[in-house]
Amino acid sequence: xxxxxxxxxxxxxxxxxxxxxxxxxxxxxxxxxxxxxxxxxxxxxxxxxxxxxxxxxxxxxxxxxxxxxxxxxxxxxxxxxxxxxxxxxxxxxxxxxxxxxxxxxxxxxxxxxxxxxxxxxxxxxxxxxxxxxxxxxxxxxxxxxxxxxxxxxxxxxxxxxxxxxxxxx
DNA sequence: GCCAACGTTGGC
DNA sequence: GCCAACGTTGGC
Numbered sequence: 001x002x003x004x005x006x007x008x009x010x011x012x013x014x015x016x017x018x019x020x021x022x023x024x025x026x027x028x029x030x031x032x033x034x035x036x037x038x039x040x041x042x043x044x045x046x047x048x049x050x051x052x053x054x055x056x057x058x059x060x061x062x063x064x065x066x067x068x069x070x071x072x073x074x075x076x077x078x079x080x081x082x083x084x085x086x087x088x089x090x091x092x093x094x095x096x097x098x099x100x101x102x103x104x105x106x107x108x109x110x111x112x113x114x115x116x117x118x119x120x121x122x123x124x125x126x127x128x129x130x131x132x133x134x135x136x137x138x139x140x141x142x143x144x145x146x147x148x149x150x151x152x153x154x155x156x157x158x159x160x161x162x163x164x165x166x167x168x169x
Numbered sequence: 170g171c172c173a174a175c176g177t178t179g180g181c
Numbered sequence: 182g183c184c185a186a187c188g189t190t191g192g193c
Contacts, residue, residue: 010191032176054191113192131174133190
């Protein structure tokens with residue numbers, strides 16, 4: 001039984017189109033202990049994730065990815081030229097982990113954060129809670145599938161919209 | 170560019 | 182181990 005995740009990335013750093021092009025990438029640069037522990041203790045190959053873009057106009061969900069490896073040592077911590085270099089980290093016991101993900105799909109257009117905020121099925125989603133800044137958060141299966149429906153534009157309206165028109169004479 | 174929220178750091 | 186100061190995130 002897979003788990004489901006929402007992975008945030010600033011869109012000018014790495015986009016869903018970059019992932020579509022690369023096919024597979026290391027989700028590196030995580031420097032938060034809680035998120036590291038998610039990747040170490042709970043994330044497993046075969047899990048699915050929503051790719052979420054932050055610091056973008058509009059912010060929102062842009063596609064789906066699949067976890068192929070989890071809890072892998074993040075090489076950027078040992079790279080003195082990287083913004084994520086951590087000189088205190090011991091190569092024999094790396095402080096920071098990453099996961100590897102592969103492209104699954106890009107939504108035809110971004111599903112804006114604002115749209116997700118308005119959806120009753122997503123009201124408990126952590127990303128919508130005030131002050132939540134974790135770059136990876138768990139999703140329930142129903143949140144994951146709802147985001148997929150909305151993102152693909154296949155969601156049924158809750159109340160059928162009838163366009164009233166005057167009969168032509 | 171503002172600012173609320175949160176994590177981290179470091180003096181004591 | 183407390184907690185003030187500081188840095189970062191990220192929506193708006």
